[in-house]
Amino acid sequence: MQKNIAIIGGGITGLTSAFALLQKEQTEPFTFTITLFEQDHRLGGKIQTDKQQELIMETGPDSMLTRKVNRVPLLRDLGLDKTLIGSGNGTQKTYIVHRGKLKPIPPGTNMGIPMQIAPFATTPLLSVGAKIRALGDLLIARRQDQEDTSLGHFLRRRFGNELVDHIAEPLMAGIYAGRIDDLSLQATFSQFDDLEKKYRSLILGSMAQRKAMKASTQKPSTRSAFVTVQGGLATIVDAITAQIQDRIAIRLQTTVTAIHREQDASLSVKYRDHEGDASMKFDAVIVTTPTFVTAKLLEPVSPVARELEAIVYGSTATVMTAFYKKDMPTLDASGFVVPRKEKRAITACTWISSKWPHSAPPDHVLLRSYVGRSGETEILSLSDDQIIEKVRTELKALVGIDATPYFAKVTRWDRAMPQYHVHHLSLVNRVKENLARRAPTLQLAGAGYLGLGVPDCIAQGYEAVDNILNELNKK
Numbered sequence: 001m002q003k004n005i006a007i008i009g010g011g012i013t014g015l016t017s018a019f020a021l022l023q024k025e026q027t028e029p030f031t032f033t034i035t036l037f038e039q040d041h042r043l044g045g046k047i048q049t050d051k052q053q054e055l056i057m058e059t060g061p062d063s064m065l066t067r068k069v070n071r072v073p074l075l076r077d078l079g080l081d082k083t084l085i086g087s088g089n090g091t092q093k094t095y096i097v098h099r100g101k102l103k104p105i106p107p108g109t110n111m112g113i114p115m116q117i118a119p120f121a122t123t124p125l126l127s128v129g130a131k132i133r134a135l136g137d138l139l140i141a142r143r144q145d146q147e148d149t150s151l152g153h154f155l156r157r158r159f160g161n162e163l164v165d166h167i168a169e170p171l172m173a174g175i176y177a178g179r180i181d182d183l184s185l186q187a188t189f190s191q192f193d194d195l196e197k198k199y200r201s202l203i204l205g206s207m208a209q210r211k212a213m214k215a216s217t218q219k220p221s222t223r224s225a226f227v228t229v230q231g232g233l234a235t236i237v238d239a240i241t242a243q244i245q246d247r248i249a250i251r252l253q254t255t256v257t258a259i260h261r262e263q264d265a266s267l268s269v270k271y272r273d274h275e276g277d278a279s280m281k282f283d284a285v286i287v288t289t290p291t292f293v294t295a296k297l298l299e300p301v302s303p304v305a306r307e308l309e310a311i312v313y314g315s316t317a318t319v320m321t322a323f324y325k326k327d328m329p330t331l332d333a334s335g336f337v338v339p340r341k342e343k344r345a346i347t348a349c350t351w352i353s354s355k356w357p358h359s360a361p362p363d364h365v366l367l368r369s370y371v372g373r374s375g376e377t378e379i380l381s382l383s384d385d386q387i388i389e390k391v392r393t394e395l396k397a398l399v400g401i402d403a404t405p406y407f408a409k410v411t412r413w414d415r416a417m418p419q420y421h422v423h424h425l426s427l428v429n430r431v432k433e434n435l436a437r438r439a440p441t442l443q444l445a446g447a448g449y450l451g452l453g454v455p456d457c458i459a460q461g462y463e464a465v466d467n468i469l470n471e472l473n474k475k
């Protein structure tokens with residue numbers, strides 16, 4: 001049976017969906033005619049690996065969580081699992097800015113939650129009172145309410161404000177360029193909710209998990225918590241493209257403007273390209289655009305889809321700077337993060353060439369600084385030159401870098417980071433359930449829903465394909 005499928009958006013979610021659909025032709029009673037619509041002139045979406053002057057620069061995502069990569073078959077099926085690179089040895093350390101100085105995050109902590117008492121007891125990051133308050137976690141009861149709450153509220157109750165503001169906030173909320181007191185516990189770090197349910201104390205729970213992991217006979221594929229692939233993350237985009245480009249229609253520079261459900265239950269996709277407006281009919285559609293776009297596209301299918309507009313997207317920018325090693329101080333860590341209370345322009349800085357030695361020649365140093373996050377976006381209104389100047393001033397003050405970078409580049413990410421606010425998951429479920437009733441072969445997937453990390457998006461691409469096949473098999 002032949003089925004027409006549309007995929008809207010050519011980021012990692014849409015590309016994975018296309019690849020997974022083609023794989024399914026081998027086991028399902030269908031052949032697929034697939035059209036992928038992408039408004040940009042290139043595929044990959046947020047994944048952007050820029051190669052210049054012997055530097056491999058990830059201006060968007062720079063790595064993937066190893067434990068999540070291991071849960072999806074994509075890299076193995078693309079033959080890329082052998083090319084995985086773990087983050088560099090000797091960069092286990094990360095600094096945190098504390099009263100204008102870099103201080104190491106105490107070893108034996110999990111996103112700021114202590115798993116070993118000794119390093120925590122001696123860290124200069126917290127006052128004595130704050131350490132005693134944080135140990136209150138050992139005694140504090142489970143919360144009674146099972147409702148979603150903010151990550152900040154949950155952690156403040158267990159550990160007090162100082163640990164949250166000085167350590168946990170930049171590590172956890174930094175991933176979302178968000179605010180810890182707005183982010184949903186269940187949609188971001190539900191593992192801490194689970195730990196509390198099981199062990200009551202997060203410290204005791206983390207210690208128990210650490211012990212179990214040490215005792216486990218299962219060997220991790222790599223010891224690093226983060227991985228990339230040789231040549232950078234765009235290698236994944238290129239590998240998928242090579243597999244699909246002769247088998248599907250890829251329509252670049254084509255903007256989808258609306259999706260309608262027809263009388264015969266097919267879905268018509270309206271789009272605009274250089275020739276003007278047109279539409280095509282499909283049996284199924286996978287929509288992977290940011291939720292503020294999706295909300296508008298789906299208005300004709302369901303008014304409930306407008307609720308997706310409530311998902312706020314944060315803006316940020318990455319600033320790449322490259323130096324000659326001879327001009328630099330020793331960089332002995334993966335970088336640093338900056339708590340909001342420090343009121344700095346830089347929110348985090350990855351010492352790329354320490355973390356990923358393959359990304360620069362041995363006598364060069366490549367750094368990536370982040371500026372701007374939810375609630376701190378004034379800096380993004382400055383010109384590129386002004387932003388670079390601010391970053392240089394702070395790198396000098398914080399790291400002692402006096403040298404002039406021989407290369408500097410700002411990449412702006414406007415409305416790029418979905419903020420999973422409290423009750424995010426109920427909103428997503430409500431919209432998905434409504435669409436499942438109105439248009440069961442229409443699937444939503446991607447960063448705006450159930451995880452914004454690259455492996456989360458890959459997993460959602462596979463899931464969207466499985467859901468569509470379930471529906472098609474019912475007919």
Ligand SMILES: Cc1cc2nc3c(=O)[nH]c(=O)nc-3n(C[C@H](O)[C@H](O)[C@H](O)COP(=O)(O)OP(=O)(O)OC[C@H]3O[C@@H](n4cnc5c(N)ncnc54)[C@H](O)[C@@H]3O)c2cc1C
Binds near residue numbers: 010293452
């Ligand atoms: C600066 C930054 C750093 C990050 N760092 C990491 C990291 O280190 N590790 C990690 O795992 N994750 C990281 N992330 C998150 C991760 O990169 C993204 O969440 C993920 O790549 C999103 O993939 P996606 O396919 O869901 O969406 P996107 O990549 O946004 O793809 C959606 C596509 O839809 C297209 N589109 C939009 N509207 C239309 C339309 N109307 N018609 C047709 N096409 C349309 C867009 O052009 C885009 O190509 C980072 C994100 C950013 C911005």
